[in-house]
Amino acid sequence: MRHLPALLVATPLFAAFFMPLIGRAGQTARSLWVLLASVATSTVGLLLAWKVFTTGTVLYVFGAAAAGQALPMDSGGIPIRIIFEVDALSALMVVIASLSSLAVTLYSLVADSKSSGQDGFYSMLFLLVAGIFGMVSTGDLFNFFVFLEITSLSGAALVAFRIDKGVAVEAGLKYALLSTVGALSILIAIGILFGQYNALNIATLAARLQFTMLDKVALALLIVPLAMKCGAVPMHFWTPDAYSTAPSSITALLVVSSQASLYGLFRILFSLYGDVLQFSWLTFGWFLIILGVLSMFVGVTMAILQKDVKRLMAYHAVSQTGYMLLGVGVGLAVLGNREALDAYGRTAMAGGLFHILNHAMYKGLLFLTAGAIFYRTGTRNLNKLGGLGHTMPWTMVFFMIGALAIAGIPPFNGFASKLLIYESVFRFNPFLSIIAMIVSILTLASFVKVFHSMFMGAPKAEYAEAREVPKSMLIGMGFLAVIVVVTGLMPRPFIDHMITPAVNALVDRSDYIVAILGGK
Amino acid sequence: MKMTKIVRSTANTFAPFCLIFGLYVVVHGHLSPGGGFQGGAVMATGAALLLVAHSYQDIISLIRQNTMKLCETIGLLMFITAGLSALTTGGAFLRNWMAHNGGAFATPVAFGANPGVLASAGLIPILNIAVGIEVLGGLTVILLYMLSGVKEQEL
Amino acid sequence: MIRLLWAFPFITVAILAVIGIDAMLFKRNLIKILMGLGLLEAAVNLFLVATGYRQSGIAPIFTNAPDAPQMVLPTVQALTLTSIVIGVATLAMMLSFTMIIYKKYGTVDSQQIRKLKG
Numbered sequence: 001m002r003h004l005p006a007l008l009v010a011t012p013l014f015a016a017f018f019m020p021l022i023g024r025a026g027q028t029a030r031s032l033w034v035l036l037a038s039v040a041t042s043t044v045g046l047l048l049a050w051k052v053f054t055t056g057t058v059l060y061v062f063g064a065a066a067a068g069q070a071l072p073m074d075s076g077g078i079p080i081r082i083i084f085e086v087d088a089l090s091a092l093m094v095v096i097a098s099l100s101s102l103a104v105t106l107y108s109l110v111a112d113s114k115s116s117g118q119d120g121f122y123s124m125l126f127l128l129v130a131g132i133f134g135m136v137s138t139g140d141l142f143n144f145f146v147f148l149e150i151t152s153l154s155g156a157a158l159v160a161f162r163i164d165k166g167v168a169v170e171a172g173l174k175y176a177l178l179s180t181v182g183a184l185s186i187l188i189a190i191g192i193l194f195g196q197y198n199a200l201n202i203a204t205l206a207a208r209l210q211f212t213m214l215d216k217v218a219l220a221l222l223i224v225p226l227a228m229k230c231g232a233v234p235m236h237f238w239t240p241d242a243y244s245t246a247p248s249s250i251t252a253l254l255v256v257s258s259q260a261s262l263y264g265l266f267r268i269l270f271s272l273y274g275d276v277l278q279f280s281w282l283t284f285g286w287f288l289i290i291l292g293v294l295s296m297f298v299g300v301t302m303a304i305l306q307k308d309v310k311r312l313m314a315y316h317a318v319s320q321t322g323y324m325l326l327g328v329g330v331g332l333a334v335l336g337n338r339e340a341l342d343a344y345g346r347t348a349m350a351g352g353l354f355h356i357l358n359h360a361m362y363k364g365l366l367f368l369t370a371g372a373i374f375y376r377t378g379t380r381n382l383n384k385l386g387g388l389g390h391t392m393p394w395t396m397v398f399f400m401i402g403a404l405a406i407a408g409i410p411p412f413n414g415f416a417s418k419l420l421i422y423e424s425v426f427r428f429n430p431f432l433s434i435i436a437m438i439v440s441i442l443t444l445a446s447f448v449k450v451f452h453s454m455f456m457g458a459p460k461a462e463y464a465e466a467r468e469v470p471k472s473m474l475i476g477m478g479f480l481a482v483i484v485v486v487t488g489l490m491p492r493p494f495i496d497h498m499i500t501p502a503v504n505a506l507v508d509r510s511d512y513i514v515a516i517l518g519g520k
Numbered sequence: 521m522k523m524t525k526i527v528r529s530t531a532n533t534f535a536p537f538c539l540i541f542g543l544y545v546v547v548h549g550h551l552s553p554g555g556g557f558q559g560g561a562v563m564a565t566g567a568a569l570l571l572v573a574h575s576y577q578d579i580i581s582l583i584r585q586n587t588m589k590l591c592e593t594i595g596l597l598m599f600i601t602a603g604l605s606a607l608t609t610g611g612a613f614l615r616n617w618m619a620h621n622g623g624a625f626a627t628p629v630a631f632g633a634n635p636g637v638l639a640s641a642g643l644i645p646i647l648n649i650a651v652g653i654e655v656l657g658g659l660t661v662i663l664l665y666m667l668s669g670v671k672e673q674e675l
Numbered sequence: 676m677i678r679l680l681w682a683f684p685f686i687t688v689a690i691l692a693v694i695g696i697d698a699m700l701f702k703r704n705l706i707k708i709l710m711g712l713g714l715l716e717a718a719v720n721l722f723l724v725a726t727g728y729r730q731s732g733i734a735p736i737f738t739n740a741p742d743a744p745q746m747v748l749p750t751v752q753a754l755t756l757t758s759i760v761i762g763v764a765t766l767a768m769m770l771s772f773t774m775i776i777y778k779k780y781g782t783v784d785s786q787q788i789r790k791l792k793g
Contacts, residue, residue: 006613017596020589067612142754149761160772166779167790173772180765184719187758195726241791551738557760633740662767669774
């Protein structure tokens with residue numbers, strides 16, 4: 001139990017490294033190994049999150065004699081090893097990644113079973129999962145960069161998996177190029193910070209940071225690539241290409257990796273630079289708010305024009321990321337103002353963070369249903385699809401659940417987080433809340449159009465033999481749908497036990513530093 | 521396009537030296553500049569020299585894709601097993617439990633300038649060897665795949 | 676004037692980075708764009724190693740080390756090594772993508788392979 005953070009990363013890595021040997025034993029052996037490893041990884045993730053939510057921040061020091069010993073005795077009070085610091089926000093992201101990866105693996109056991117090169121596919125899938133887990137648990141800035149690169153590279157390789165058509169490879173190349181330039185920019189910022197303060201640990205850097213000119217440069221070089229990786233608007237151009245041409249299960253997991261970059265953005269702004277930004281919280285809060293509003297608006301207006309169903313969903317992913325940036329941006333803007341923070345700032349941040357969980361679930365469900373339709377009909381063009389409601393009833397139900405959730409309709413989880421955001425942002429600035437509601441209405445309109453053109457109408461002749469998809473894909477989609485319905489009907493336990501500790505972990509910045517460096 | 525006899529015989533003579541030098545850089549990683557990736561890259565350079573000097577058809581029987589993929593997998597498994605073995609002795613993941621502990625690679629060395637002792641530093645030479653084998657396999661597989669893609673072009 | 680010699684590696688970093696970014700933005704051939712990315716990676720690696728330099732320091736190796744007041748920082752050299760390895764893997768993957776694109780479209784001109792629009 002003490003080694004859970006190490007197992008969190010070591011289990012998917014072990015599964016990925018063993019995959020080529022087991023793949024030689026045949027397809028059944030490989031499917032069994034994938035299933036076993038995926039269940040093991042998700043179990044480790046959920047156990048670790050349970051431990052963090054009940055007992056507090058978990059520290060793990062790699063290479064030490066005892067796993068919790070952050071300050072070696074002869075180092076003079078400086079943490080010198082790579083430390084995984086899993087606090088409540090990290091635990092929330094670990095829960096999201098565990099649930100998504102389990103659903104995605106169950107789905108892709110069948111959906112990609114007819115392609116060749118499956119050894120590579122599943123190895124890359126487990127590397128992507130390991131990268132996401134590492135990115136959200138680590139307390140060391142350079143380790144974050146390494147896991148970010150692992151995630152980007154395996155994500156790009158998986159986006160380009162279908163090499164029989166050239167478009168997937170073009171999208172993979174764009175994604176890899178942009179990710180690499182962004183990661184190099186983060187590396188320069190890490191070099192600048194190390195050169196000044198001789199520390200790579202986030203807690204130690206936060207304790208030593210003074211806001212010199214070089215630190216401001218490093219902040220800019222850190223924020224912009226992370227905002228690009230999560231798909232915020234001026235830098236979102238890779239999102240539609242990569243999400244639409246990847247295999248659908250991979251797209252659901254790429255959404256989670258974008259949320260992990262969003263986690264990185266929040267960690268940098270709140271825990272690393274939180275104390276030194278004391279006089280500029282309002283400025284940076286408004287920066288996040290403007291990014292959020294632009295993303296919401298541009299995402300949904302570009303989505304209405306699309307004919308490719310996965311490209312449409314990708315633009316909606318950009319739009320929903322705007323909600324998360326808006327909620328946490330309002331929280332950041334009022335971080336200095338005690339009454340406003342307690343009145344509506346914490347609620348706004350809770351709405352933003354809850355929206356990360358909800359979005360991963362219902363967006364994953366929507367992408368998996370789009371993949372199910374592609375699996376049976378072979379096309380993603382809305383002009384050509386039609387009348388599938390008669391032959392694919394379960395897929396239609398799952399799509400309806402996902403579409404109502406993304407539009408924010410009451411019994412589903414989108415409504416719970418969007419209501420929190422509307423309420424609190426209205427008290428900050430009513431104009432922003434009205435924009436958010438308009439975007440919600442446009443989202444509903446766009447998904448009504450998609451539902452009508454895909455499932456309603458008379459059955460078309462060329463899709464007459466499209467039956468329902470196999471059981472394993474239905475179980476994967478059903479898992480996510482059940483979570484969407486449950487978090488929608490009973491949001492209060494989730495908010496009290498998972499979201500509020502995460503908000504406290506961001507707002508009370510000194511807890512992060514005290515956990516490693518000892519009481520101060 | 522066939523290379524001349526001089527190029528081919530020079531490559532044949534030089535490639536084993538590349539391999540030996542790469543192994544030297546890998547094994548002495550804890551004493552002199554070098555280590556896993558650097559030595560593996562040198563060994564892969566030796567393989568690349570052979571690939572450039574001979575044609576793809578001639579060399580594919582000597583440097584087989586399956587052998588190199590097996591090298592890569594064995595290197596990776598050795599690394600992760602060495603990391604997980606530290607969990608069984610009570611320390612954290614990747615703890616250096618073999619240094620100062622008796623057994624292979626366990627000679628303690630004092631701090632400061634010294635002529636290097638090969639059998640020291642515990643888990644680190646084992647990790648170096650694992651990474652060296654893995655990088656040799658990985659880079660050679662990349663080269664072989666790229667060459668096989670070119671082969672179909674009839675340049 | 677001699678005091679400004681410490682800035683020479685960082686000026687080189689800036690020049691290399693600008694040439695790399697210029698190649699990535701303004702060239703049309705995919706291979707040249709990837710060369711620009713390689714130059715940018717080289718610039719960042721040079722920046723990291725130059726950060727660790729200490730005046731009249733020796734290499735941070737204990738084997739047969741000469742007498743010297745201090746050693747240069749070894750941590751940044753570990754960062755640079757990791758970055759070089761990641762750069763190798765990234766470039767290998769992107770070059771493989773370029774080979775596949777050439778096989779499918781018959782050209783490596785970036786203006787003509789843009790099939791995803793809108």
